[in-house]
Amino acid sequence: MLVGENGAGKTALLEAIHLLARGRSFRTPHAKQLICHDQSELLVRGEVASGAMRHSLARSKSSTGANEARIDSHPVNRQSRYAELLPLQTLLPGVADLVLDGPAIRREFIDWGLFHVEPNYLVSAQRFRKALTQRAVWLKTSPSSDFARDPWVETLAATAAEINIWRRRFVDALDTQLHQTLGRMQADFSCDLRYHGSGFSTEEMLEQLGGSYERDKQYATTHVGPHRADVDVRVNGIPAKTIVSRGQAKLIASAITLSYSAELGKRSSVQPILLLDDFGAELDEYHRERFFSELQVMGCQVIATTTDQPEHLLGISSLDTARVFHVEHGSVTQNS
Numbered sequence: 613m614l615v616g617e618n619g620a621g622k623t624a625l626l627e628a629i630h631l632l633a634r635g636r637s638f639r640t641p642h643a644k645q646l647i648c649h650d651q652s653e654l655l656v657r658g659e660v661a662s663g664a665m666r667h668s669l670a671r672s673k674s675s676t677g678a679n680e681a682r683i684d685s686h687p688v689n690r691q692s693r694y695a696e697l698l699p700l701q702t703l704l705p706g707v708a709d710l711v712l713d714g715p716a717i718r719r720e721f722i723d724w725g726l727f728h729v730e731p732n733y734l735v736s737a738q739r740f741r742k743a744l745t746q747r748a749v750w751l752k753t754s755p756s757s758d759f760a761r762d763p764w765v766e767t768l769a770a771t772a773a774e775i776n777i778w779r780r781r782f783v784d785a786l787d788t789q790l791h792q793t794l795g796r797m798q799a800d801f802s803c804d805l806r807y808h809g810s811g812f813s814t815e816e817m818l819e820q821l822g823g824s825y826e827r828d829k830q831y832a833t834t835h836v837g838p839h840r841a842d843v844d845v846r847v848n849g850i851p852a853k854t855i856v857s858r859g860q861a862k863l864i865a866s867a868i869t870l871s872y873s874a875e876l877g878k879r880s881s882v883q884p885i886l887l888l889d890d891f892g893a894e895l896d897e898y899h900r901e902r903f904f905s906e907l908q909v910m911g912c913q914v915i916a917t918t919t920d921q922p923e924h925l926l927g928i929s930s931l932d933t934a935r936v937f938h939v940e941h942g943s944v945t946q947n948s
């Protein structure tokens with residue numbers, strides 16, 4: 613628990629951890645906005661430990677655009693290696709966007725989970741993106757209007773079908789976990805997750821790509837495939853974004869995130885670190901207590917910020933399960 617007034621620097625610490633793990637901020641895509649005004653670069657270092665495994669991680673970003681990443685002092689170019697060593701899940705004030713926003717945020721959410729539980733998923737996803745980019749160039753520059761002459765469609769169809777199958781299985785498993793999580797949190801509504809993708813076999817994808825070919829050719833882009841898919845979130849059978857309040861959306865998104873972490877723990881050795889900013893905000897006392905109980909059962913590391921006193925959020929009896937740090941003017945001290 614990181615306790616301090618607004619503006620003390622609590623969120624900046626979470627942002628630094630996120631930057632170390634994923635190479636970018638959750639607040640802005642522009643590195644210049646993260647660098648102190650009187651400095652030319654930023655540097656983040658951290659140490660991760662799990663059992664006998666221990667590694668040092670470091671990243672730097674310059675105002676000129678130069679980036680450097682090192683693990684155990686060795687240069688590293690693969691972002692996937694950082695994700696393996698420092699898996700993250702976030703519960704930020706905008707977590708409700710997972711329910712209320714467009715499909716891109718939900719696709720990214722599912723893809724991070726699949727990266728950890730399906731060893732071949734990253735390879736297929738990279739092949740799909742490469743073929744998608746190359747096909748866009750071909751559609752724009754090739755004089756041929758014959759779908760049979762499309763050199764990228766076979767690769768697109770095969771990898772798209774693999775991605776859709778993996779995503780649907782993961783979302784189905786996540787849906788099962790979500791029902792259990794909401795049951796333990798004693799939510800007064802039901803919530804269902806369904807993956808909406810196109811083409812769960814190579815043949816289906818080829819048929820759909822063929823049907824979309826004239827439009828694809830006209831706009832030099834591919835209109836069907838997992839890059840256009842979505843995860844449908846329904847409450848009592850109705851699309852959630854049409855009926856829930858922002859507070860309810862935050863509760864649902866928080867439950868989905870906990871379910872996601874539980875599914876990763878069940879299907880792999882991965883137990884993600886949860887970053888919670890403004891812990892307890894927008895949740896009433898009852899649901900906050902149930903939420904904290906879920907965190908305790910999961911047993912993963914949680915790094916949370918709050919402006920409240922920890923005993924008000926966790927209760928006196930639960931304080932012995934947490935380490936409390938005070939943040940003031942960017943300095944962090946552990947409470948005795």
